[in-house]
Amino acid sequence: DVKVTQSSRYLVKRTGEKVFLECVQDMDHENMFWYRQDPGLGLRLIYFSYDVKMKEKGDIPEGYSVSREKKERFSLILESASTNQTSMYLCASTGTSGIHEQYFGPGTRLTVT
């Protein structure tokens, strides 16, 4: 079974803090993704990575950065958290063969106060 894990289920941070969200997958997938999910808006892609040290901006990258130093790990960084970054953050991974089924982690609910 594919497993995507995220470092925290719930996080509460203060405005201006630097926040790290970690994601690890155990299926040797090349592609990893970070999304945020807000009520009424669906999932929106923040960043994705198709290889170690490679990254591409998604639809809403402003205020975020990412790091992929190892194939299994993809980190999302909020350099200076703001209240409008309060959201559910979902990590996903997919391989490069077949139909590219995307496997999601359990999510991190981040609250910025």
Added chain:
Amino acid sequence: KNQVEQSPQSLIILEGKNCTLQCNYTVSPFSNLRWYKQDTGRGPVSLTIMTFSENTKSNGRYTATLDADTKQSSLHITASQLSDSASYICVVSAERGFQKLVFGTGTRLLVSP
């Protein structure tokens, strides 16, 4: 503009009853269509993935249909159970290779005893 619209936004049904959720999309070029189930506070889990050439696919009590001509899909749930209470998200893949996904905002289903 690539869009995925789902209806209804929310639905309440009695345990044991059937229901059908709708998905209309304007995504081009089309690669595949996915239905995900997302329990509250959890990451989405894949139910079905259909390519252009498939018009129906089942996963237990879940049956998805696809009409690529009219760009419509439906998810039919048979003999609903309390555990079916969740959000159901329709996702369309806009291109091959790197899998540009367009997410609907979901239908929230509540199965009542």
